[in-house]
Amino acid sequence: MAKITCPKCGEQIETDGTITVCPKCGVDLREVIGSLDVDYEERMKTIARDESVTTHEFIVRTRGLKKTYVMGEIEVPALRDIDLDVRRGEYLSIMGPSGSGKSTLFNMIGGLDKPTAGRCFIEEVDMAQLDAFELAWLRCRKIGYIFQTFNLIPVMTAIENVTLPMIFAGMGTDEMMERGRELLDLVGLGDRLDHKPYELSGGQQQRVAVARALANSPAIVLADEPTGNLDLHTGKEIIDLLKELNRASGVTVISATHDLKMIDVSDRVVHIRDGEIERIEQRHEIELEVGGMGA
Amino acid sequence: MLDVKGLAKAAGGGGKEEIKIQRQITLPWSEAVRISVRNVTIRLGRTMITASGIVLGIAFLSSVWTSSVIQDGLQRAQLQQERELVEATARGQGESENANIENFTGISEEEQQAESSKRVWLVVMSLLVCGVGITNAMLMSVTERFREIGTMKCLGALDSFIVRLFLIEAVALGILGSVVGTILGHIAMLGIFSLRERSLSVAAKMDWGQMLVYLLLCILVGTVLSLVSAIAPAVRAARMRPAAALQTEI
Structure with missing residues (x-):
């Protein structure tokens, strides 16, 4: 040291x-x-x-990542040759207009879809080499997902939604409920444990989704347009919540977005256009009032 | 709060580590049953529509079997009546006419055979109708939940968890639907025959032991049909890549 x-x-x-x-x-x-x-x-x-030390600098690395969708007889390239390194503890935003391939990149990094070519490493582990069990384990323990449409299970209450990943992880019931309560408290919904998603506002639903993403203490939180379905104010609240979590617990946040509010809190912004990385901006390069951000 | 312990070299893992990883992802049966049953009870309206396919199919099956048992009962009663009548006449007229008794004994063998083959055909048809109905209902109920399935897979659910949840649901639906269907079909037939015979003695004349076997068979058939027809859609849904499942819009 x-x-x-x-x-x-x-x-x-x-x-x-x-x-x-x-x-x-x-x-x-x-x-x-x-x-x-x-x-x-x-x-x-x-x-x-040294296999016992896994705190590599880069938590996510992609090399030559390509994805082509076949629609009928036409091949539509969504990603062409993406080389991206994401540092541990970083708050990274992937920006780009809709159709630029940012959601596709999100799916690749999250192990939700397979690339046509190229490799994606999570903590230096090549995801293409994982079998179904290991991939499920990775999704369950290592990655927390947040979606534009919240994607809560509609028939389950807030706490049940949050504890579902813990069931998969094999946690005991008491421990699970306690952690679920803690997490919902953390996102400011400690009094809404037994509400169903339709009884909650959009912002509250997204908070439940954030709590659920943190259920198994993931190393990475992946967010796909987390503010896309929220108004300006609630969107800002969610962004602040994510930033706070990133700062306090060191969890890596990777967020696909075209919400400019996200730039304020991002350590780096990756601009994607037509499936290629257009440019990467470091936070101190961005012309904003960065001075106040560290406080 | 968040642990930063690494992925335990999952890529290069040997046999031992794989076993460890398998154990780390679980869905206990008790939890699976709890989730499925809740799914059935919470969407009660939707469940009823899905179940109505089973109810109708099994009600048809149950009514066919009930009517056959009732007809058997009536026939037997009639036969007995005739026999008693003949015996009474015979006693009255002396033993010379004993030879004719056989001629009175109800339906011929050919007719009976035709009747039973018609019944088998009806049962097969009703099973087909029921099977198609249930498969359709199951397909719909799986399809409308693709997003939910995609979400579960993102949260770390294995394909087998999804299949398990849907199959438990199918069995619950099957039991519920076929019990209701069986009772409905049974009562409907009892009612119709009682009206036709203009007496309530229909119930008394039938073989209740046999009837009970048929009713239980109805419930079993409905449950098994529901389970079998749910397997294909459940497996298809479980195998979807999460990205594809999440993108489906309904």
Whole structure:
């Protein structure tokens, strides 16, 4: 472990070489770490070899990801050659107009669909090599999903929706109910445990969905247009909630969106157009009042 | 709060790790039954529509069997009456006419055979109608829940969990529908025959032991039909990729 100082905001950071962005302002610290004689490349190689340490820098990596939909006789390319690295603990937004392929990318990263070509790694594990059991395990334990249309199970109450993934994970009933209550409390719905989805507003339903996504303490929260069906104000609340979770617990948030409010909280914004990465913006590159964000 | 422990090298995992992973994803039967039964009871209106296919099919089957048992009972009663009459006459007229008794004994063998083949045909038809109806109903009830299935798979459900949930639901529906159908068909036939004979003695004349066997058979047939016809749609739904299941709009 070594103590370094962020060149931009002056934050003191303790790092073992795996943290490469400043948690406060998002500046790339690799140069600083390198100057501390921590040979970054060597360090990563050791980590990659050591199977007990899985805190790799990149939680998600895609290499040459392609997806082509066949509609009748026409082949429609949705993704062409996506190379994307997502750092652990990052809040990443995938932006682009509708039809640009961001939802397709979301599906690939989440293991909900298979790519036509290319590879997608979650914590250095190639998803193409996982069988049905392992894939289900990954979806259950490692990834939390949030959808535009909330996708709560309509016949279940809020707490039952939240505890469903815990049933799959084999948690005991008492522990499950307690954690379900805690999570709903966390998203501000502690008094709505036994409400059915249709008895809740859109924003409240999305909060239940956020709680459900966190049920099994995932490493990644994947959100597909989480604010798409919400009004401006409720949308902002959900974004703030996601950011707060990201900041407090270090969970990686990857969000496909075309909501500009999302830019404010994102560490990086990946712009996608016609199935290709147009450009990637770091937060400090974005012309916004970033100064107030760290507070 | 959130643990950052890694995926335990799932890709390179040997046999032992695979077993561990299998155990880590579970849907206990008790939970599955609870979820399915709740699904049935909460969507009661929708369930009733699905179940009505089973109810009608099984009601038809039940009515065919009931009517056959009732007819047998009536026939037997008539035969006995005739025999008593003949015996009475015979006693009155002396033993010379004993030879003629056989001529009075009801329906000929050929007619009986025709009657029974007609009955078998009716039963087969009613089963077909019932089977098609149930398959259709099950297909619909699975299709309208594709999104739900997709969501469950996102939450870590295995294909087998989905199939299990739907099959439990099908059995519950099957039992519910066929009990109602059996009773409806049975009562309807009893009523019709009572009206036709203008007496309530129809019930007294039939073989209740045999009737009970037939009624239980009706319930069994309805349940098995419901289960069998739910397998295909449930398996199809479970095998869908979550992305595709989530995209379906109804």
